[in-house]
Amino acid sequence: MSPARIIRIALTSVLTAAVLGVVTLWALAAPAFDPVGAALAWSKQRGEALVGWYASDPVAATPQWQSMHMRVAGGDPARGRQLINEYGCGACHVVPGVPGARGTVGPSLTSLADRAYIAGVLTNAPGDLTRWLINPPYFSQDTAMPDLGVTEADAKDMVAYLYTLGGFE
Amino acid sequence: MTETSNKPVQGPVLDSLPTYEKAWATPPGWRKLSSVSHRVVGQRFIVTGLIFFLIAGMLAILVRTQLIVPENTFLDAETYNQVFTMHGTLMMFLFAIPILEGFGVYLLPLMLGARDLIFPRLGAFGYWCYLFGGLIVLASFLFDAAPDGGWFMYTPLSTKEYTPGLSADFWLIGITFAEIASVTAAVEIIAAILCTRAPGMSLAKMPIFGWYMLVTAFMIAVGFPPLIIGSILLEIERVLGLPFFDPAMGGDPLLWQHLFWLFGHPEVYIIFLPAAGMVATMLPTFVGKPLFGYGFAVAAVVTMGFISFGLWAHHMFSTGLPTVTLSLFSAASTVVTIPTGVQIFCFILTMAQARPRLTVPMLFILGFLFIFVLGGLTGVMLASVPFNWQAHDSYFVVAHLHYVLIGGMVFPLIGAFYYWTPHFTGRMMSERLGKWAFWLMFIGFHVTFFLMHITGLRGMPRRIATYPEGIGWDRLNMLSSIGSYILAAGVLIFVWDFIAHRWRGPLAPRDPWKAGTLEWLYAPIAPGHNFHAIPRVHSREPLWDQPELLENEAHEIEGMLRDAPHGRRETVGCHPVSGEPLQIVRLPHPTWVPMITAFFVAVSAVALLASFYYVAAAALGATLIGFAVWAWEKSETGQTVDTGPEGILPVDIASRLGHTYIAVIGTLLIMVALFASILFGVLYLWNVQPDFTRRAGDPDLLWIVLAVVAGAALTAMAYLARRNGYVLYDIVIAVLAGGACWALYQALRPVTPDQTALAATLWVMAGFVAVQLFVLGYWSVFNVLRKVFGLAGKGQRIPEVNRAPYALVTFLMLVAAAVMLGAPQLGVFA
Amino acid sequence: MSEQSTLGQFDSQTSLIPAGTGAEGTLVLTITMSVAATLIFLAVMAAVWLAWRRERPGHIWWLWAGGFILPVIALVALMVGSTFTLASIARVDRDALVIEVTGHQYWWDVVYDPDGRALRDANEIIVPVDTPVTFRLKSEDVIHSFWVPSISGKIDMIPGRVNELTVEASRKGRFRGQCAEFCGLSHPLMAFEVVVLEKDEFDSFTAGLSDEARDADTLQLKQGRDVFLNEGCTACHAIRGVAEGARVGPDLTRVGARAALGAGMWRMNVGNLAGWIADVQDMKPGANMPSYNHLSGPDLRAVAHYLSSLK
Structure with a gap:
């Protein structure tokens, strides 16, 4: 065997073993351990920042008033998604991005951000939506949506997630 | 090279013998459908099986796509259940067994030195049954009634109460219909291997593939009947409401599981053995040396055939069987590793004899060794009861069974495609694409299925359409799904190659792999008659050890039956053991009868599904007429043919060494297995709930005795009739058969079948004996007609010789049924 | 018991982290067999590798060694290990606490002390730690299978039959179980939870089971x-x-x-x-x-x- 061949075989084996090892570790690890997801998120964030920097043209840019007023101060969309799962919203509503949320009892929350009113009684604004989630029957006596005992902090996070569903972002 | 010379040519066309060529020609155009030649029928089986494989594989991709993320909504639960049910059903019943039988049908006569399979029309009939049955099962998708109870159809989930509608009926009727193909092919393969080998080919000189197929055929004959009986019982329960599986009426849901796995376990070996036979055939070719330990391999295969019938309960370890039973079945299950180990080491030691050539089929053989050994080891783990309690019905079992079936069957099969396709098409498949196909399949397979071992041990059960997020199965499933796409890509490359090589592949030379078995005697494509003259064989690898075979042009080789001046299809019939020529077997020419007969069976099955019972009965009647038309031939027993080097031989001898007699014995084996399955049901139900034994009323003892007497008289007549074929014997036998049926009916009249499961099973048992008696009666009446119309004369007594054992076995069944009917009230076994 | 459910709890349904004597014994067996199987696999593959490189016939003794002796040794070892494990986990304890579980499409009916007070609950099974418990398993309709991987292997629930499974949970916690025999349309949605408590907690739980339901007070x-x-x-x-x-x-x-x-x-x-x-x-x-x-x-x-x- 020529040295080149030996080196090639050794390199291939090492690479294969490395790939197998990484994949196996990833497959067996708990969901909290997500180096791949973290790496993807990091690169996406850096990439977007880079693209944004090149694309930014401070003179031509106009503020996106519509999307800005949908922003929830202090809301964490990722935690909101988790909470939507835990409060059981999916039993009644379709919520994109939340596993198993495909209920047809209430309206689908797909592109909620585009709606004008909530349940026909409140305007679709972060404050109103938050208050609605905390106590729906207070605003609409005949609604079938129960008060789930949502705290204000939880409601804010869920609203933050719900406003990611829609045409603005 | 010019355009024309680049086309593969079939056979040498010899202008000097036009009648001969004409006798063996396949009809052109659409009339090719009437061909009954094993080459045509075998290729039909193979191509149809491949199509079912692709459909079932597509369903598997749907399953994996559904499971790629948790709580997926790609398929709803109902569709998912249909998809996994049909995946298993198609793979097991409509792909694996038929395609392997197709290879057997195609290759056996070529390897054994025969011009056709011994019952060509039966083979054609089997194919049409398989096709129509498969179409019925597939058609359930069109009616949105696809079976969704799993390929195992456990009761009571599959009973009318929990599966209303037609979905389960589609499964039961379609699959039972398709199974006709498997059992007819089994009889045919048994008779062909035992009766049509080249002169000098004793059983010890038979190519190893013949042994594998022989054992497989016997296993099909014994293994399929329990499922056929189970399906019939379940269908009766669904349609007529008889309570076979209802515990409230003395039935037991576990009876179905016993019958199903009595079939289901041997089934796995039925799938594995022919594929292993292919490996044992291909491997020596690439090593260039004969198979190491031929005798050991044969002994191992035969042993495996026997052992496989004693293991069925290891699929039922979690049903709460007693611990002692568990331990026994556990030990028995592990014993099967010994014959498997012997075979694997035969293969390994074959490789040790010389450096093998690394061709594509050889790659697939290595893949087979790698995957199958792993699957076998996890199988041994599953034989351990405590481990089985954890792993049973989890993804660990999914991983194990795919290791065994894909490793043990699909890899050798695709290797076999690369190996034998030149024989079908005259062109070689691509080495380059073959390597791509192999590596994609090999890597994709392990990514998909190796991880499933872990998924299973992490607690994921089988057959679930969705799984919750975050409990440890998400990433494993995602990787498995990705692996399945890689595996599918490999399969698609193979399929593309299989299609495209017909115009892209280089022409295949004579004996392209330097193999030693007879099928490579001609340059591809061999002519329709397989052998212009059938040579004497002195070794297991005649092409290696008899240089004269390859030195000459194939059609110039010395052998039997060189000339065929009368324009009839015929081949040499041999002694079952020694292989010495015994008789000349006349073979049928192309005919539509098998197709039409199978069509009537299909009409009957569809009418049964649609509840048009009169149409079903009429079609069944038409089927019987079809069989009569089929057999309405002038007997040729007593004629002689000058075979050339082996002297003058008689045509179609009426003897216990004759091919029809051996086929009748094979058929009786199936019948006995069917009857034994019913008997098992009777004894089982009696044992499980003895207090139900006499609740439905007692049979009439006097009529039972009368039935047995009639049966005894009938058997005596059948044996007397062998000596001289008086018409009177036939008439008396027909009358006695009818009388015995009538007596049986009278005996059972006091028993109400819908009262208890045991009573219902006794009715089925009596019904089966009645069918046997009907066959004897129909046979005898047909015989009378043949004699009256002068088709069978004096001394032409094949039917009489063959009927005698049939009558004897029927009589023994009658006696067994009588004992079961009379015993409860006599308190014999109390 | 209003703590978090096992939903989304990593490894709440695994046989690899046992919490019961049955699962513990089986895990030892699983690991032993896996190691042995790996070794045998490597040995056979090594034989393939050697055979590939060799160019003259091997002795027939190799066939005996690989085809008979190797399997027989492995099988005897396996049977011994397996039988001892079976004997240790498939015991019948007449004094064990009995809990009757009946499978329905698609839920579980649970009765504590079925021969005495017959306290009924559903879909959640509370058992005391370090105490033998016999599950008496029945089915009301089709075949189901009772499986809590962390605690023990599975036993089917078959209409017309009563199967028994004796387990002993070895640590406190909440474990997920699931129906393991295909039982129809919503078979994947038929799970349950087993909560392992201290003996005294368990006793107060069962005592509370005969109380009437909480009043509607608003x-x-x-x-x-x-x-x-x-x-x-x-x-x-x-x-x-x-x-x-x-x-x-x-x-x-x-x-x-x-x-x-x-x-x-x-x-x-x-x-x-x-x-x-x-x-x-x-x-x-x-x-x-x-x-x-x-x-x-x-x-x-x-x-x-x-x-x-x-x-």
Whole structure:
């Protein structure tokens, strides 16, 4: 065997073993351990920042008033998604991005951000939506949506997630 | 090279013998459908099986796509259940067994030195049954009634109460219909291997593939009947409401599981053995040396055939069987590793004899060794009861069974495609694409299925359409799904190659792999008659050890039956053991009868599904007429043919060494297995709930005795009739058969079948004996007609010789049924 | 017991981290067999490799060694190990605590002390730690299979038969179990939870099981109870002290105390309860309960709050 061949075989084996090892570790690890997801998120964030920097043209840019007023101060969309799962919203509503949320009892929350009113009684604004989630029957006596005992902090996070569903972002 | 010379040519066309060529020609155009030649029928089986494989594989991709993320909504639960049910059903019943039988049908006569399979029309009939049955099962998708109870159809989930509608009926009727193909092919393969080998080919000189197929055929004959009986019982329960599986009426849901796995376990070996036979055939070719330990391999295969019938309960370890039973079945299950180990080491030691050539089929053989050994080891783990309690019905079992079936069957099969396709098409498949196909399949397979071992041990059960997020199965499933796409890509490359090589592949030379078995005697494509003259064989690898075979042009080789001046299809019939020529077997020419007969069976099955019972009965009647038309031939027993080097031989001898007699014995084996399955049901139900034994009323003892007497008289007549074929014997036998049926009916009249499961099973048992008696009666009446119309004369007594054992076995069944009917009230076994 | 359910809990349903004597014994066997299988596999592959490189026939003794001796040694070892494990985990303990579990499409009926007080609950099984417990397993309709991987292997529940499984949980915690025999449309949605408690906690739990359900003490809860009584729920469901006797569906006396809803499939809270009542057939296709989508909004809310209050 020529040295080149030996080196090639050794390199291939090492690479294969490395790939197998990484994949196996990833497959067996708990969901909290997500180096791949973290790496993807990091690169996406850096990439977007880079693209944004090149694309930014401070003179031509106009503020996106519509999307800005949908922003929830202090809301964490990722935690909101988790909470939507835990409060059981999916039993009644379709919520994109939340596993198993495909209920047809209430309206689908797909592109909620585009709606004008909530349940026909409140305007679709972060404050109103938050208050609605905390106590729906207070605003609409005949609604079938129960008060789930949502705290204000939880409601804010869920609203933050719900406003990611829609045409603005 | 010019355009024309680049086309593969079939056979040498010899202008000097036009009648001969004409006798063996396949009809052109659409009339090719009437061909009954094993080459045509075998290729039909193979191509149809491949199509079912692709459909079932597509369903598997749907399953994996559904499971790629948790709580997926790609398929709803109902569709998912249909998809996994049909995946298993198609793979097991409509792909694996038929395609392997197709290879057997195609290759056996070529390897054994025969011009056709011994019952060509039966083979054609089997194919049409398989096709129509498969179409019925597939058609359930069109009616949105696809079976969704799993390929195992456990009761009571599959009973009318929990599966209303037609979905389960589609499964039961379609699959039972398709199974006709498997059992007819089994009889045919048994008779062909035992009766049509080249002169000098004793059983010890038979190519190893013949042994594998022989054992497989016997296993099909014994293994399929329990499922056929189970399906019939379940269908009766669904349609007529008889309570076979209802515990409230003395039935037991576990009876179905016993019958199903009595079939289901041997089934796995039925799938594995022919594929292993292919490996044992291909491997020596690439090593260039004969198979190491031929005798050991044969002994191992035969042993495996026997052992496989004693293991069925290891699929039922979690049903709460007693611990002692568990331990026994556990030990028995592990014993099967010994014959498997012997075979694997035969293969390994074959490789040790010389450096093998690394061709594509050889790659697939290595893949087979790698995957199958792993699957076998996890199988041994599953034989351990405590481990089985954890792993049973989890993804660990999914991983194990795919290791065994894909490793043990699909890899050798695709290797076999690369190996034998030149024989079908005259062109070689691509080495380059073959390597791509192999590596994609090999890597994709392990990514998909190796991880499933872990998924299973992490607690994921089988057959679930969705799984919750975050409990440890998400990433494993995602990787498995990705692996399945890689595996599918490999399969698609193979399929593309299989299609495209017909115009892209280089022409295949004579004996392209330097193999030693007879099928490579001609340059591809061999002519329709397989052998212009059938040579004497002195070794297991005649092409290696008899240089004269390859030195000459194939059609110039010395052998039997060189000339065929009368324009009839015929081949040499041999002694079952020694292989010495015994008789000349006349073979049928192309005919539509098998197709039409199978069509009537299909009409009957569809009418049964649609509840048009009169149409079903009429079609069944038409089927019987079809069989009569089929057999309405002038007997040729007593004629002689000058075979050339082996002297003058008689045509179609009426003897216990004759091919029809051996086929009748094979058929009786199936019948006995069917009857034994019913008997098992009777004894089982009696044992499980003895207090139900006499609740439905007692049979009439006097009529039972009368039935047995009639049966005894009938058997005596059948044996007397062998000596001289008086018409009177036939008439008396027909009358006695009818009388015995009538007596049986009278005996059972006091028993109400819908009262208890045991009573219902006794009715089925009596019904089966009645069918046997009907066959004897129909046979005898047909015989009378043949004699009256002068088709069978004096001394032409094949039917009489063959009927005698049939009558004897029927009589023994009658006696067994009588004992079961009379015993409860006599308190014999109390 | 109103702690977090096992939903989304990593490794709550694995046989690899045992919490019961049955699973522990089996895990030792699993690991031993896996190691042995790996070694045998490597040996056979090494034989293939050597055979590939060799160019003259091997001795027939190799066939005996690989085909007979190797399997026989492996089998004897396997049978010995397996039988000892079986003997240690498949024991019958006549003094064990008995819990009867009956499988239904698609939920689990649980009866504590079936031969005595017959205390009924559903879909959540509470067992004391370090105490032998015999599950008496039955089925009301089709075949189900009772499987809690962390605690023990599975045994089928077969109509017309009674199977028994004796286990002993070895540590406290909450473990997920699931039906392991295909049982129809919603087979994947038929899970349950096993909660392992200290012996005294268990005793106080069972003592509480004979109590009547919590009173409806607010206007909304009273409305919810009236809806429950008037809408026909009592035909299938029992709530002790409110409507007793029905056994078609799960007992709801302490439904709000269970961590999961719908046989271990959703978190127990008012939101999921309301969605469940309004559209069962969407959440669990083929379940025997109809979707109650004709209730008025306030009625639906009230009954959901009422059920959630039953702890």
